[in-house]
Amino acid sequence: MNDLHVAVTGLHAADNPAPGIGVIRSLKAAGDWNGTIIGLAYDVYDTGIYDPDLLDATYLVPYPNQGMDEVFARLMYVHEQARIDVLIPTLDSELGLYRKLASRLREAGIRMFIPDDEMMRARAKSNLVQFCEENGIPTPDTFVLRELGSLDDAIEKIGYPLWVKGVFYDAYLCRTRDDVLRSVEKLRVTWGLPVLLQRSISGEEFDVCALAKRGELVGALPIRKTRVTEKGKAWAAVSLRNPELAELSAKTLSALGWSGPCELEIMQEARTKKLYLLEINPRFPAWIYLGAGAEQNLPRVLLELALGNEVEPLPPAKSGVGFVRHATDLICPLAYLEALTVGGELHHPGTHRRQS
């Protein structure tokens, strides 16, 4: 991996950490890493900027809603300054934009390995039930509420307790009609309709981070979260060896013809032991660094796929490897803030700048 320049987004690791830092640490943990990491930050206080030895350079980039051309122009500036060989977007909210920019970026010499629009649509929360039904994949009963007049029909169909979920973020467990009304309204105001009503499965939740190419699994890392935050984000977890999880993951990604990284959220019902697919997130999870310890360094493999190289599927992940997330304080040099605020970029010690 000679002098590869990799740009990564999602550098803010607060109570709901973005995956970028885990992706970068995974790349740097690979034995053959000899490249340059370019952080693409949205804010001068994105926490990863201040993590010593993580980044070679940081550039502020516009938020996706500021427009495709603005983002593209900024990426081209970064490319001229620092050269980007591979770009790894790690946030759900960016993927649509990067999908649209893929061909322009490729022409400029910037490669990515992300799912296409059709795959993204099929796994969208509002379409997942249909996809699962068509492909014989178990998922909890779900009602896609597109207008408020159908609310009582939805409640009758799903029954209590049920989850009210936004199509992008947030979920609330509801046990009464009043709970449902409040939750639907909260989500409608924030994200708009549709809102999903989903049967609550009582049991154990598992996650699988996977990387696939045209529906074939290249690697998979199943985990059980052993500590979670109030929002259900993993604060500690352990890797598993579970053939049933592997089978469900392979079947799902094959049916999607998936290319790219993803995180599958799976629930095992306590009473029946049956597995249900809850969600598919189309990017690496924030806990991806665990893979570096569990012989499943998926970001490292993604680089090969982005570059168009052939890759053999990895052997199964090593089970019984755990992680604990550790929140700490980083010293935040004023010069960093100054450089980013005034110039929009920061060159950490040892930066490789493109020679003209």
Next chain:
Amino acid sequence: MAVKFTNDVTLSKSGFLFDHASGQTYTLNPTGQFIFRLLEQGEESERVLPQIVAEFNVSESTARKDLDDFLRQLHELGITE
């Protein structure tokens, strides 16, 4: 009859038991470890009983109660069928 394990499990020397499929962990006391290792080797539960009596110098009724309790817990936890 030999006890059949449902999941892939590993018992360390310290008595720490890890279920590779579920990620659950348990701690076994010395009696539990002794029984578990015999079951793991495919020993039938009836043949485990006299070995508990001999190893821990307890009566057969005490050993049987401990063995039955332990087997029930393994089953309830989904570790054995």
